[in-house]
Amino acid sequence: MEDEKKRVIEKLIREGYIKDKKVIEALLKVPREEFVPEHLKKYAYVDTPLEIGYGQTISAIHMVGLMTELLDLKPGMKVLEIGTGSGYHAAVVAEIVGKDGLVVSIERIPELAERAKKVLKKLGYDNVIVLVGDGTLGCKEYAPYDRIYVTAAGPKIPKALIEQLKDGGKLVMPIGRYLQELIVAEKKGDRVEIKKVCPVSFVPLIGEDGFK
Template identity: 35%
Template structure:
């Protein structure tokens, strides 16, 4: 008969699992081994708190995504590693969640630092405050307020971290992050979300790295649109500056499909999201395609990942990434390619394949990102938001 592991043992096993695939700063690892995540998730089987999965804490009555959730612990660890907070730092967290992340930050900055966490939802803020108090982190400041406004009363901050997806950098944050300070946020552009680590240099934010992630979008930003096609069975998610018109694409899936194949192949567990990231460096037609099971059952060519596949859209035509298993290379049996629909489908499929092969030639390269509070200078590839300009190079 085996002994049931204690919660401390479960917590340490989870951290062991996370650190087996990623090197964490010592302060982050120590905090994750110290803070009891189960204390922030009352009503949940405590053992489930130490699995690497997200937990919904407030459902959204108006949509499929929850209003608030406890993030996947490995993503929490990754973002705290990006933040690189130091003892004595002053930190603002946007998106209080369960309060667990704020407790980790409080452990990292210690008694000489200060952590402020804000959330627009009254119930979420109250939950975070209650759980932090019960776990002994009463020195964390919790505010119920719009995170897009930050918390100027406790500024300036050495570090600012968002645990909700943002489409733009709020203007208010620029005045609250100290020059030389670090901002980590899940930033959305061209249908994808990346956790980007940025350093403030005057009126610019300069990236130090980015990782694939997914987060509930913040309330109050409206920079993305969805076009439904094929009787709602296929959706295109795009930015407001992109011209994706449903009336022009209404019949795009009624015609034949053209398949074009790249040289690049991938293994079964090998990520290929870098294709999407690299494509956004130069191509303003890139967006996200989502195909339902009903669409696939109706004969639409299966996208590489049905719920989130990069696509290129121009006028009445589109193309998106697909996969084909070829066993000629056991290490990388999946060949990447593109499916094109519409009058220009073949040309757009070739465009997507060019993006795939550019990535395939250097799979670890990550674009440099600079975000400007005002107009961007010439050079690089600008993506205009409402309150900032992103330049990829």
């Protein structure tokens, strides 16, 4: 498994998906096989999304790497993740923000949240909090956040997420339903600057300020 992991990450570096040393180290450290269903473990290091049940997927490795790199993470940051899914992406982010940082992750499907919580605890990620709820409403309790990322595609950036993002903070999410674009938004006072990155394909963001 370790050899497969190294091979796929070396390929992503060659293809230009990831350049940041911190992201590369995090992807090498996190055991993706722990986050996929038992019958799919042999495909853990195939760079593709994998079904995790309830109509949800674990994102492809290159997409986790790309989104994490776009977040421009630093140790000690407080990060909000919308869509815990398997917990894999949260673990990668947790590696970078470190013990002084915090990842607050919201999942709308209780069974997935419970499973992710168990795996993250087993692997020692004490700096990740998994909550069940409507991710489009964010989580006021731990706000404001240095960074926010969304692992499902919404019609627009939910208002609550912009409000809960620190001034100067960055948000990464896919926008659109059938034709989706990955964007990076930066909050500058009352303005939000948006940069389009690339076309993507994600499950829809369901919630009060997402797709109904």
